[in-house]
Amino acid sequence: MATALKLKELYKKEDRLTSGHRLCAGCAAPIIVRQILTAIDEPVVLSNATGCLEVSTTIYPYTAWQVPWIHTAFETAASTISGVEAMYRSLVKQGKLEERNFKFVAFGGDGGTYDIGIQALSGMLERGHRALYVCYNNEAYMNTGIQRSGATPLGAWTTTSPVGKVIPGKPRPRKDLTAIAAAHDIPYAAQASPHNWRDLMRKVRKAVAADGPSFLNVLSSCNRGWRHPTDIAIEISRLAAETCYWPLYEVEDGEWKLTYRPKKKLPIEEFLQPQGRFRHLFREENKHVLEELRAQVDRKWRQLLKRCGEEE
Amino acid sequence: MSRFEAMDGNTATAEGMRQINPDVVAAYPITPQTSTVQTFSQFVADGEVDTEFIRVESEHSAMAACIGASAAGGRVMTATSANGLALMWEMVYIAASNRAPIVMTVVNRALSGPINIHCDHSDSMGTRDAGWIQLFGENPQEAYDNAIQAVRIAEHEDVLLPVMSMYDGFITSHSLERVQIEDGEAVRDFVGPFTAHDSLLDVDNPVTYGPLDFYDFYMEHKRQQVEAMKYAKRVIPEVAADFEKHFGRRYGFFDEYRLDDAELALVVLSSTAGTARSVVDSLRAQGLKVGLLKPRVFRPFPAEELADALRDKTAVGVMDRSDSFGALGGPLFVELSAALKIWGVPAKIVDYVFGLGGRDTTPAQIESVFRDLAEIAETGEIKQLVTYLGVRE
Numbered sequence: 001m002a003t004a005l006k007l008k009e010l011y012k013k014e015d016r017l018t019s020g021h022r023l024c025a026g027c028a029a030p031i032i033v034r035q036i037l038t039a040i041d042e043p044v045v046l047s048n049a050t051g052c053l054e055v056s057t058t059i060y061p062y063t064a065w066q067v068p069w070i071h072t073a074f075e076t077a078a079s080t081i082s083g084v085e086a087m088y089r090s091l092v093k094q095g096k097l098e099e100r101n102f103k104f105v106a107f108g109g110d111g112g113t114y115d116i117g118i119q120a121l122s123g124m125l126e127r128g129h130r131a132l133y134v135c136y137n138n139e140a141y142m143n144t145g146i147q148r149s150g151a152t153p154l155g156a157w158t159t160t161s162p163v164g165k166v167i168p169g170k171p172r173p174r175k176d177l178t179a180i181a182a183a184h185d186i187p188y189a190a191q192a193s194p195h196n197w198r199d200l201m202r203k204v205r206k207a208v209a210a211d212g213p214s215f216l217n218v219l220s221s222c223n224r225g226w227r228h229p230t231d232i233a234i235e236i237s238r239l240a241a242e243t244c245y246w247p248l249y250e251v252e253d254g255e256w257k258l259t260y261r262p263k264k265k266l267p268i269e270e271f272l273q274p275q276g277r278f279r280h281l282f283r284e285e286n287k288h289v290l291e292e293l294r295a296q297v298d299r300k301w302r303q304l305l306k307r308c309g310e311e312e
Numbered sequence: 313m314s315r316f317e318a319m320d321g322n323t324a325t326a327e328g329m330r331q332i333n334p335d336v337v338a339a340y341p342i343t344p345q346t347s348t349v350q351t352f353s354q355f356v357a358d359g360e361v362d363t364e365f366i367r368v369e370s371e372h373s374a375m376a377a378c379i380g381a382s383a384a385g386g387r388v389m390t391a392t393s394a395n396g397l398a399l400m401w402e403m404v405y406i407a408a409s410n411r412a413p414i415v416m417t418v419v420n421r422a423l424s425g426p427i428n429i430h431c432d433h434s435d436s437m438g439t440r441d442a443g444w445i446q447l448f449g450e451n452p453q454e455a456y457d458n459a460i461q462a463v464r465i466a467e468h469e470d471v472l473l474p475v476m477s478m479y480d481g482f483i484t485s486h487s488l489e490r491v492q493i494e495d496g497e498a499v500r501d502f503v504g505p506f507t508a509h510d511s512l513l514d515v516d517n518p519v520t521y522g523p524l525d526f527y528d529f530y531m532e533h534k535r536q537q538v539e540a541m542k543y544a545k546r547v548i549p550e551v552a553a554d555f556e557k558h559f560g561r562r563y564g565f566f567d568e569y570r571l572d573d574a575e576l577a578l579v580v581l582s583s584t585a586g587t588a589r590s591v592v593d594s595l596r597a598q599g600l601k602v603g604l605l606k607p608r609v610f611r612p613f614p615a616e617e618l619a620d621a622l623r624d625k626t627a628v629g630v631m632d633r634s635d636s637f638g639a640l641g642g643p644l645f646v647e648l649s650a651a652l653k654i655w656g657v658p659a660k661i662v663d664y665v666f667g668l669g670g671r672d673t674t675p676a677q678i679e680s681v682f683r684d685l686a687e688i689a690e691t692g693e694i695k696q697l698v699t700y701l702g703v704r705e
Contacts, residue, residue, distance in 0.1 A: 043515040047380065068512040069520035072406050073380050079373035082366055083338060083380030083388075084512055085603035090335040090364040091386055097513060120376065123369030 002041050005201050021064035022056040028220040029033045029053050029136045031035040032194045039201035049077035049112030052143045066158030071128040075117040077106040078124035085129045103208045104131035110151035111141040114177050123301045125213045132207045132214045138222035146225040150175045155289040163280045181215035182251040188214040190250035199259050219246045229274020239271040244301040256307040268294045319491040321484040325417050326351035331499040335386030338366035338377035342396040343429045344481040345419040371396035383521050384411035385511025393463045394421035394435045408443025411685040413466035414474040421481040422669040430670020431481040434461045434634040437643045443537050448581045449479040452489045463503045464551045470543040480583040502558050510617040521522035541612045565614035566607040574603025576685040580631040591678040602682050619655035624688040628661040629681045635665050641698045660688050666701040
């Protein structure tokens, strides 16, 4: 019997990622990881790409992980968990290990997932490993100091897409990795956000129950890189969903479904304004970038509604 | 019972893998390794092995998957060549530092560029500082025998290091030779069961693999790898002795041919040693005191043993099938020169870079090396430290 997704039940579970790690105050990543690992009742084995989560949780000789965990390199969270999961299948098949319904989960940031690790991720999804890949997506290379990635949105300031005299932030939109993952025809792919923890945990349960690979893209606020106060990680996540900047949806066996629809879609400014990385977009000379970003968010939202069979 | 078969190096290697029956293989096809994974794929498809075979999308992922699988507590093998090894470079180092006892066949092929599919040793020589044990084989028989011994060496409690088993692309990988294939049960008995250390799948005793390791511990961990290599120097002959007891074929750090009373010695790896032996015979017939030394183990480098074997020689010619641009010469020459110097061997030593990108090496060229050595022995003078054999200058 799975633990009910109720706070008064969930809080009794032991933390699989303990306190004492060195992630920044207000970082969304450990909140997301704890939500995910709390959602899973079965034994888990984790693989982690190089990045903030990895360096901050395992400074030798310490570890914040109370479950088996492996890190090999930046681009290898998916390929490493492929090897772990294949060994599990092999040993169980040969009777060398008891079958205990292990769940295999890989964590990677957007740099390790959208960019350098996309090939390994694609390989893992195509080969059909029974593993969940989670991208905790803070929309830039935060661990190396806020450089742009394939997940960085149009117009955003980063240290490698700075706001200069002739170029106002990142000139290209982010790629739609959730759709790319879903295009592998895997049993389950979804987008989630930590403010809606019940939605996120339900998705995790569906993902790890799938008989095959699954992918979860979770928006993960980084106050250092997004340039916002340390106490609004959850609020900014909520605004991302309410403005349809980060829609919450799932693709289950090819069926697209919206899991949250804002009653009244908020203007994109509500999400952008609290963040220093978008501050320049509110200057008169950059208004066209803000409008372009708005148009993109609206276009992607309409496209998603259509895919999900929802009315506009 | 053992049997004799006509096999090429890749088929013999795949047959060895079938008998070893590893728990996981993760590999990607690349010339000239391809027929190894093809043959092994058929074994998997026919249910002749229990192996989970991960057909990865690149060599980088191959080695990453091997490391993950190894940490999950089972026996892991793979195979590659040249650019494939270069692509997995990052992970090759990580495998060694994770002390993952992975066995990898490297069918030696020239590295790009320019792109070339034929044999030289630039691929595995490039990884000589990665922390892997390296065994070079001369022919399909040695490819088979080294693969089997590699499992025991890698998994030895005092070693726990990955092992590369090398042989020459096309020359050995695709040439049929007579190979003694041992009984499958006897091979499994020889390699024994895999003993897992700190398995990731032991969920009741969770371990953290690959943590961030700063200046306060990194150096100790590197030092432990050095120590494991030292133990490997003890374990490699132990495994060879047991292999001889089981199967009758003898292996050491290196192989000597008419070296005892030789004054002029040639040192060369892998398949070229076969040609060199016939040159030794013909020059011996002419009264020249020549001999051959063929290293089998390049990492750990058996420096003192090599120096001892060459102690009373007058001149030593090293043949390197790869270069180290800007260095004194090829890697075998540089390391052997240091060994001779440190252990006080007075022999004159020169280097011959040969066979790059599969350039054919003729008996006449090897004979010319011995003629040079004879002249050096006579005059005591080295005219040219590094010579490129058979190249248009």
